[in-house]
Amino acid sequence: MSIDQGRLTDALTTTVATAPSVPDACQATVTALADQLSGTVAVLLDLGGRLRCFAAAGAWQVFDGVPADAGVVGRVFRTGTTAAVADVRSDPDYIPLGPGVVNEVCAPVPGANGTPVGVVNIESTNGPPLAEVRAALEQSAQVLGARVAALGGVPRENGGQRLLRHALALSSATDEPEVLDRCLEAARDISGLSSAAIAMGSGPDIHVSAARGPLAGLLVMADRNALALLAARTRRHGSTYSLGDPAALDARGFERLTAAGIRTMIAVPVGGRHDDGGVLLVVDHKVVRPGTGTVSLLELLAAQSLVCLERVRLVVQLRLRASSDPLTGLGHHGRFTERLTRARPAHTAVLAIDVDQFKAVNDTYGHQEGDRLLVELVRALQSTLRAEDDLYRIGGDEFAAVVEVGHDSEALAVAERLVGAARRVGRTISVGVALREAGETAENTLRRADDALYAVKRSGRDGARLAEPGTVAQPLMVLPPTITGTG
Known part of the structure; x- marks a missing residue:
């Protein structure tokens, strides 16, 4: 043929x-x-x-x-x-x-x-x-x-095709800011209006989570009462959109927005009628009369964006649960190991921390009392640490801190403050301190800190000790006791 x-x-x-x-x-x-x-x-x-x-x-x-x-x-x-x-x-x-x-x-x-x-x-x-x-x-x-x-080239996408393209982009967003950003870009593209914002929450707690476009600053600074009223109305009664120039039509209730230069606005509910959601606002300084088809597409966009928001929030929660101790909220051994691998030689110290005679508390008063004690102790230790310091729970009554310091004496001072914080809540701890050395593995730094910790235990607990290379320890640093009944 x-x-x-x-x-x-x-x-x-x-x-x-x-x-x-x-x-x-x-x-x-x-x-x-x-x-x-x-x-x-x-x-x-x-x-x-x-x-x-x-x-x-x-x-x-x-x-x-x-x-x-x-x-x-x-x-x-x-x-x-x-x-x-x-x-x-x-x-x-x-x-x-x-x-x-x-x-x-x-x-x-x-x-x-x-x-x-x-x-x-x-x-x-x-x-x-x-x-x-x-x-x-x-x-x-x-x-x-x-x-x-x-004929003028390939025809432009229609509204449904643009929504589909943006929905695909939304579904691949990996965090909340990315979802919000893609939602707002989609809203501007689908509507043809210049600016968009998402306000989340209700009543006085409502706030603009994200805004894009030349009128973004105006939307961020919009009156919260007006936003709350608008969000409540749309979520209860449905979307709203403008019909023309507010100077010639009844625009009562929106004076703050129209006075600032907004001439066209579409408001679409985010979330159901009764749950805590918000409103998607798309605005322009030009007078445009949106079509009902555009509003419907924005409603679908808002629904898709909310689903994507809930998905990324759930992923964050699952990751947090997987990497955190459910009792204290501290990172567990996995996150501690990751942090330790990033430790800088001569500038990062590891503090191995053990609660003295904690087993006796569980045996005498029960695990519920032991859990309460750990939570109280963690709060005390965290209040003592600096913002750049990290505290982890790596065992039942075993903790570790990773601190950025300029010298080993600074690391020891941090450990001494932790010992004092424990005493103030009626407990004692033993702390071993090791400054990571050049060429040293993270595992060896932790081992030296543990060795110093056990030296404190052998010397009577309730103190801090600095480990030296080769696990040669310095004299025990013990603060004057402020409580009785510990051993």
């Missing part, structure tokens, strides 16, 4: 080159090729960074929204070079969809400046020689590209 080049040229000239719209031109291209070739023929054009299927024939299912870095079509779109794959099994970029495909030919559709705006693609089991197919696709792509350029 061979391609009738004359018939193909006639079809392209009479239908594609005169098509009244870009979708019509794409469909005419597919029809002309499908008349000559068997297989799946498709035209995909770049729309918002993805290759969207504008027309297809020859298969029950086709790809749409293909990322620009995926598949043979993505490769051709990126490089602007035709691909003729004789055996799709040998091409790692081939995306399988239907069974029995043997070869694939894909040609770039050139834009007005020569940069590809899409591709014409065919996948088939057999047919004319690949050289003929390639020539036919390249000819069709050239004619289609010229018609697309003459």
Whole structure:
């Protein structure tokens, strides 16, 4: 079987080159090729960074929204070079969809400046020689590209397509600021308005969590009472939007906003009617009358953003639970080890801390009393440490602190303050101190601190000791006792 080049040229000239719209031109291209070739023929054009299927024939299912870095079509779109794959099994970029495909030919559709705006693609089991197919696709792509350029280029995304693109971006956000930022950029893009903000909370606790655009500062400084009222109304009764110039219409209740220059506003609820949510505000200094379709898309965006917010918050909570001691809230052994590996030689000290005779408390008064004592002790120790110091619980009654210091004497002074803090809540602790040395492993620094700790235990507890290289310890540093009944 061979391609009738004359018939193909006639079809392209009479239908594609005169098509009244870009979708019509794409469909005419597919029809002309499908008349000559068997297989799946498709035209995909770049729309918002993805290759969207504008027309297809020859298969029950086709790809749409293909990322620009995926598949043979993505490769051709990126490089602007035709691909003729004789055996799709040998091409790692081939995306399988239907069974029995043997070869694939894909040609770039050139834009007005020569940069590809899409591709014409065919996948088939057999047919004319690949050289003929390639020539036919390249000819069709050239004619289609010229018609697309003459019609003003690829049509812009509609609202639903833009929402889909932003929803995909939202779903990949990894933290709360990223979710908020992508939500606000999406709101501005979908609405066509210049600025957007999200206010979360209710009543006097409402606050603007994030704002973007030239009016962001105004939204951040907006009156909280006005925001709270707006959030309560939208969450209870539904979205609101403006109808025109506030100077000619009744804008009572929004005087603070209109006086500051806001002429158009859409307010969409974030969250359900009764739970603690907020409001998505999209505004502009120009007078625009939003369409109800735009408001509906923003409602879907707000709902999707809330789901993404809840997801990243849950991930943070799970990570915190996985890396923290549930009783004291301190990081556990895993986080301590990570911190220790970042210790700077001669500037980071490890303090190994043990609660003296803690087992006796559990045996005498029970574990509930022991837990209460640990919580109280941790609070006392944390109040003594500096902001740059970190405290961890690495065992039942075993703790460790990592402190940044300029000298080992400074580290010992921190340990002595911890001993004093424990005494003030009626307990005693033993502390071993080791300053990390150049070339020393984190494990060896901790071992030296432990050795110094046990030396304190052997010397009567309730004190701090500084370990030296080779675990040669200095004299025990014991503060004058301030309580009785400890041993």
